[in-house]
Amino acid sequence: MADAEEPSLGLGPAPSGTGARGAAYQVLARKYRPSDFTGLIGQEALVRTLSNAFATGRIAHAFMLTGVRGVGKTTTARIIARALNCIGPDGKRSEPTIRPCGVCEPCIAIAESRHVDVQEMDAASRTGIDDVREIVEGVRYAPASARYKVYIIDEVHMLSKQAFNGLLKTLEEPPPHVKFIFATTEIRKVPVTVLSRCMRFDLRRIETGELIAHLESIAKQENVKIEAAALALIARAAEGSVRDGLSLLDQAIAHSEGGTITVETIRAMLGLADRGRVLDLFEKVMGGAIGDALAGLSELYDRGADPLAVMQDLLEIVHFLTRVKVAPNAEGFFDGSSGEAKRAAEMAAKLTVPSLTRAWSLLLKGLFEVRDAARPVAACEMALIRLAYAADLPPTDKLVRDLLEGEAKYAQRSNPPLEGGSNRAPSARLGEGSARSAANPAPQIVAANAPTLRTLEDLAALAQAMGAPVLKVHLENDVHLLSLEAGRLEFRPSARAPKTLAADLAQKLKDWTGTRWVVTLAREGGAPTLAEQKRADKAARHERVLQEPMVRAVLDRFPGAEIVAVRDIPTEDVAAPMPEDGEE
Ligand SMILES: [Zn+2]
Numbered sequence: 001m002a003d004a005e006e007p008s009l010g011l012g013p014a015p016s017g018t019g020a021r022g023a024a025y026q027v028l029a030r031k032y033r034p035s036d037f038t039g040l041i042g043q044e045a046l047v048r049t050l051s052n053a054f055a056t057g058r059i060a061h062a063f064m065l066t067g068v069r070g071v072g073k074t075t076t077a078r079i080i081a082r083a084l085n086c087i088g089p090d091g092k093r094s095e096p097t098i099r100p101c102g103v104c105e106p107c108i109a110i111a112e113s114r115h116v117d118v119q120e121m122d123a124a125s126r127t128g129i130d131d132v133r134e135i136v137e138g139v140r141y142a143p144a145s146a147r148y149k150v151y152i153i154d155e156v157h158m159l160s161k162q163a164f165n166g167l168l169k170t171l172e173e174p175p176p177h178v179k180f181i182f183a184t185t186e187i188r189k190v191p192v193t194v195l196s197r198c199m200r201f202d203l204r205r206i207e208t209g210e211l212i213a214h215l216e217s218i219a220k221q222e223n224v225k226i227e228a229a230a231l232a233l234i235a236r237a238a239e240g241s242v243r244d245g246l247s248l249l250d251q252a253i254a255h256s257e258g259g260t261i262t263v264e265t266i267r268a269m270l271g272l273a274d275r276g277r278v279l280d281l282f283e284k285v286m287g288g289a290i291g292d293a294l295a296g297l298s299e300l301y302d303r304g305a306d307p308l309a310v311m312q313d314l315l316e317i318v319h320f321l322t323r324v325k326v327a328p329n330a331e332g333f334f335d336g337s338s339g340e341a342k343r344a345a346e347m348a349a350k351l352t353v354p355s356l357t358r359a360w361s362l363l364l365k366g367l368f369e370v371r372d373a374a375r376p377v378a379a380c381e382m383a384l385i386r387l388a389y390a391a392d393l394p395p396t397d398k399l400v401r402d403l404l405e406g407e408a409k410y411a412q413r414s415n416p417p418l419e420g421g422s423n424r425a426p427s428a429r430l431g432e433g434s435a436r437s438a439a440n441p442a443p444q445i446v447a448a449n450a451p452t453l454r455t456l457e458d459l460a461a462l463a464q465a466m467g468a469p470v471l472k473v474h475l476e477n478d479v480h481l482l483s484l485e486a487g488r489l490e491f492r493p494s495a496r497a498p499k500t501l502a503a504d505l506a507q508k509l510k511d512w513t514g515t516r517w518v519v520t521l522a523r524e525g526g527a528p529t530l531a532e533q534k535r536a537d538k539a540a541r542h543e544r545v546l547q548e549p550m551v552r553a554v555l556d557r558f559p560g561a562e563i564v565a566v567r568d569i570p571t572e573d574v575a576a577p578m579p580e581d582g583e584e
Contacts, residue, residue: 025495029246032218033075035102035111040072040079041214041242042206047098049201054083054098060199062171062180064156066187067203069504070241073183074120076203077152080181081118082110085146096147106146117146124155124503129162136170139178148179156182157189164191171197205240208232215245224253226261233266237469244470247498251473254496270469273305276340278313281384283347286359290388294381307380308465311367317344318363322356324348362387371465453513456481456530459489466512474501480526489519492526541566 034040037047053059063080065073079100086100086107087093093101100107109115119138121131135151143149153159159167171180171194182198184190206214212228212235219226226249234252238245248269252261255269267274277300284293300310325348366383373379453459456479463472478497482490489509493501502519509517528536545551545566555561 027247027496027498028218028222028250029243029498032221032246034072035079035107036082036100037079037098040076042210043072043076043203046076046201046203050080050083051098053199054096057095059084059096059179061174061178062182062198064187064190064195064198064200065181065183065203066200067185068205068240069185069500070238070243071203071205072242073203074152074154076201077154077181077183078110078113078118081115081150081152081179082107084148084150084179085110085115085118087147115146117143117148118150118152120152120154122154123158123163127158127160127163129160129166132159132163132166136166139170139175142177148177150179150181152181152183154183155185156194157184157186161191164194168193206242206245207240208235211235211238211240211242211245214242215249218246219249222253224249224256224261225259226252226256227263229263230261230266233263233270233272237270241470243498243500247496248470248473250496251477254477268304269473271304271306271309271464271472272469273300273310273313274303275313275317278310279317279340279343279347281310282314282317285384285388286347286351286355288388290385293384293388297377297380297384301377306464307376308367308370310380311363311370311383312467315360315363315367318356318360320344321348321351322353322360325351325353325356358390359387362390453486454484456484459484459509460530462512463508466508468508471504471508474498475505476530479529480522482522482526487515487517489517490522491520492522492524494529538566 037043037050040047063077065076067073082100082102083098084096086097087104088097089101089103091104093104102108102111106115110118113120119135121135123131126132139149139151141149170178174180180198182190182194187195187200212231215231215235216226216228219231230252234248235245238248248266251269252266255261255265266272277296281293281296281300284290284296297307297310301307321344324345363383366379366386369383370376370379453462456475460472460475463469463475474497478494478501480492480494482492484490489505498504502521506517506519509519527533542563545563546555551563555563
């Protein structure tokens with residue numbers, strides 16, 4: 001990601017991020033960036049501690065802001081910089097304040113990232129000793145106009161050891177007119193010697209409820225109509241990141257083309273299946289109704305659900321049901337008040353914890369198979385069939401007990417597909433193994449059989465597979481591809497792309513593939529986005545179908561008839577419900 005941003009010096013006013021984008025559209029995340037602590041949602045603890053420090057005049061020389069990406073670390077850093085340097089509307093304030101006025105010259109200049117005494121540096125792109133030398137030398141001089149010289153260093157954990165050492169001397173004896181604000185997503189990589197000299201704030205993930213309320217108020221201010229359930233889906237996908245939540249809302253507004261934003265729109269955008277239908281599917285599978293279950297799957301698939309997303313949803317349902325069993329008031333997957341939550345509770349009552357645990361193992365195994373399969377929907381069917389047969393068996397612990405006790409009754413079970421002892425041991429083993437992989441499912445597995453990423457679709461599919469729906473949405477909607485080869489991606493971001501997209505992609509691709517990725521932004525050119533291509537294909541297909549003589553005849557014969565959808569009928573797609581011989 002070093003290469004992702006512009007070729008500016010590491011130091012200096014932060015990049016404005018407008019660049020190639022149209023001035024007309026301002027992304028919501030920027031438009032609604034809070035300018036003081038009151039606008040910062042969900043960070044009351046930080047505000048309280050900081051207020052106390054300001055009130056007693058014991059302001060630290062260095063702050064360390066930690067938290068997952070998108071919780072507002074950089075925003076908070078800028079607010080602190082303003083708080084330190086605000087001179088009030090009348091220009092007479094001589095002390096820092098926890099309530100920066102927002103209208104004085106320092107406040108405005110800092111908000112616009114152009115205050116000469118407030119320097120921002122991204123340590124992700126400036127990792128070496130030379131990069132901090134500029135700071136170390138700069139701190140000796142008094143601020144040009146502000147009360148304090150403020151150095152904001154983002155992703156500080158990426159600094160080299162040498163760079164940290166260079167910085168440390170300054171941190172040990174900081175001049176009184178200098179403040180440091182560090183931000184990091186990986187606090188454990190920051191040396192203790194540095195940490196011990198900072199006042200630390202852990203910015204917490206925004207809770208789904210808070211995020212929903214926040215998004216709702218912004219939608220209202222934007223005059224955007226959006227269903228409550230659609231907001232909930234966005235908030236859940238954002239996983240506590242305000243920035244992701246806002247950028248998904250941005251996308252949703254673009255997708256909705258002016259009308260009310262529905263749950264269906266968001267589901268389609270995120271590649272999610274209808275949760276009520278997935279619950280139906282699970283009920284059928286666990287009831288052993290394989291034919292119905294496969295029909296349900298094919299319906300979900302026809303409606304655009306990604307087989308992988310179906311597997312993920314099934315896993316979430318199993319997790320949710322298991323939690324309901326353990327703690328009846330568990331919240332999560334379903335809206336507490338919805339009919340589905342009630343149905344889920346009834347279903348949980350009927351299922352045992354061992355059978356849920358086994359379902360989890362089988363689905364988890366299925367998830368990886370679906371991810372790696374050439375025809376994911378077929379792999380998904382196989383996983384469901386396996387689960388349906390297994391659901392009909394006694395729970396594993398009972399199997400083992402029966403086996404140990406040498407009871408004969410299991411052999412008498414009238415259940416032909418999985419017979420005899422050959423299946424007992426593997427299922428028990430499967431159960432144990434899955435507990436481990438469940439705890440730590442993702443990156444290593446992919447690194448082991450690194451996927452070939454040739455097209456943008458591959459990248460989007462990988463993002464989906466790795467449980468990063470937000471990134472998937474951006475890859476589909478905001479990337480005008482110039483080139484893609486192993487370890488290199490160049491694209492022009494759309495006007496709605498978040499400023500962090502290139503850096504996020506570089507980071508995630510590195511995590512997922514185990515190799516370094518250079519992500520470069522271009523100012524012009526690039527192919528249409530995947531979403532644009534899809535829309536164009538759909539329109540062209542529609543047009544072609546309209547030209548079919550048969551279709552034209554029908555349309556002529558039935559005035560007012562219209563083509564609602566164009567579907568391919570799969571020819572070799574009928575997977576017969578044949579049980580596999582054994583699990584492996
Ligand atoms: Zn001010």
